[in-house]
Amino acid sequence: MYMNVNGVNGLDSSRFWNHGLKSGLPGGEGRGASFEELLRNKSAEDGLNFSKHARRRLDERGIDIDSRLMEQLEHAVEGARKKGAKDVAVIGPENIFIVNVPNNTVVTTISQQDMREKIFTNIDSAVLM
Template identity: 30%
Template sequence: MGFRIINGQAYPIGNFQLPEQNINYKNNDNKTNFNDILQNEINKNNESYTLSKHAASRLKEINFTEADMNEIGKGFKIAEEKGSKNSVMIYKNVALVASIENRTLITAVEKERAKENIFTNIDSVVIL
């Protein structure tokens, strides 16, 4: 004989009945519904991005602030809207190489270090 686990209780498969429960599926005014929670999480993911270890150490040296990081997030959004896959973002004399597809900031290069360097596999430039 087999059993099914429903809401933490075992029921024999032959006598499968749901336990009577008082569940109100109507939207209560004091609770957030699932759709609102889902939309909030989607918006968080669309606004966030990941820093590679290399980019994090470079940005730490450059002393980027929270406001600077928010501007970089706007750059991701602009590049994504235009269909970019890999981009260079220019912000405050710093070139930021980013994978738009993966929402990852790969590296940051200051103007002085960027002389005589080549950025390859880039399909867009975003000037912030």
């Protein structure tokens, strides 16, 4: 049974169908951007997020994020994204931010004075700010 929703509560069914997404079917040609591409672009548009852990570390270590630092971080992450980075250490003069690039999320932050071991694992790139 088919129900026409056009005009019901101001709905237009055409806005729900065929938005240029590639087919998820095997061998399907599809059109437009893939879901991964759309998600990556949406994340980039939204700016950086900070995980709960990263926000806690910022508070504990007294690290302030002003608009200038945020802009520098976003620029560094975008540069890493263009080079294909997945997990990056963004190294600034006072702090280091570990960022998961595909999720556009700062996962932790370390102040230079709190860094004892000076060893980072599970990153594939580093960006100097």
